[in-house]
Amino acid sequence: MLSLRTTPSTAQLTGIKLLLFALCLIPALLLGQGLLNDTLGANPIEAITRSSGEWTLRFLLITLLVSPLRKYTGMHWLLRLRRMLGLYAFAYGVAHLLCYVWLDQFFDWAEIARDIWKRPFITVGVVALALMLPLALTSTNAAIRRLGGRRWQALHRSIYTIALLGCVHYWWLVKKDVSGPLLYTALTLILLGLRAWWREQERRRQVQGAYLKPPPLSGKVIRIFSR
Numbered sequence: 001m002l003s004l005r006t007t008p009s010t011a012q013l014t015g016i017k018l019l020l021f022a023l024c025l026i027p028a029l030l031l032g033q034g035l036l037n038d039t040l041g042a043n044p045i046e047a048i049t050r051s052s053g054e055w056t057l058r059f060l061l062i063t064l065l066v067s068p069l070r071k072y073t074g075m076h077w078l079l080r081l082r083r084m085l086g087l088y089a090f091a092y093g094v095a096h097l098l099c100y101v102w103l104d105q106f107f108d109w110a111e112i113a114r115d116i117w118k119r120p121f122i123t124v125g126v127v128a129l130a131l132m133l134p135l136a137l138t139s140t141n142a143a144i145r146r147l148g149g150r151r152w153q154a155l156h157r158s159i160y161t162i163a164l165l166g167c168v169h170y171w172w173l174v175k176k177d178v179s180g181p182l183l184y185t186a187l188t189l190i191l192l193g194l195r196a197w198w199r200e201q202e203r204r205r206q207v208q209g210a211y212l213k214p215p216p217l218s219g220k221v222i223r224i225f226s227r
């Protein structure tokens with residue numbers, strides 16, 4: 001039987017990607033269906049705006065989950081799915097913005113500008129989405145080659161800031177029930193903490209390695225004394 005740790009063939013990976021693509025579309029399709037069947041409650045616009053916002057945050061966290069899953073399960077091929085998940089986070093973010101600009105504000109740009117200025121949760125949301133744009137634009141193989149691995153990685157590390165901003169945005173808009181923002185903030189902090197812990201472990205390994213390595217002169221010294 002094919003183990004999950006085995007790298008799938010190109011054909012299998014294409015199948016997995018197609019399946020994932022379809023799965024990620026489900027929330028949008030359900031929202032569309034709810035809108036058509038009028039089952040989104042008394043305020044469908046608010047329901048769509050909120051749901052698309054929540055899915056943006058969920059996809060960001062799912063994207064951040066890929067590395068720990070890969071590390072602890074040995075399923076290294078999961079990395080090949082990360083780009084699609086990140087792009088879905090961006091797509092839901094853009095849909096969320098469209099809901100606000102179109103359905104909520106009817107393209108009233110003066111009102112939108114006032115909102116961005118006056119309501120801090122909107123300001124934070126706009127900053128978070130603006131930070132997602134360079135990540136989406138540099139998600140191609142060509143962009144990775146052009147930027148170089150190190151610079152690309154440094155740029156894409158802003159996904160942590162984006163997830164945290166998404167949580168702040170959520171905290172700022174809830175009135176009574178804080179269970180939603182609390183859950184997402186806890187998950188974000190766990191994923192962030194895990195990265196910090198890995199880095200610390202790596203740093204210690206490097207220090208230990210340097211300590212155990214013989215100093216560069218020792219070979220010569222031994223030769224001098226054994227002449």
Ligand code: HEM
Nearest residue numbers: 049050053054056057093097100125126128129166170173
């Ligand atoms: C242009 C940027 C954005 C604007 C204008 C915006 C605006 C809004 C608005 C108007 C709401 C509904 C507030 C209410 O019903 O009281 C909302 C909810 C929300 N937004 Fe955003 N947002 C933006 C970006 C983002 C981003 C980037 C994320 C995620 C990283 C996000 C996550 C959320 C979440 C989680 C909710 C609450 C969902 C819920 O109540 O279940 N938003 N946003």
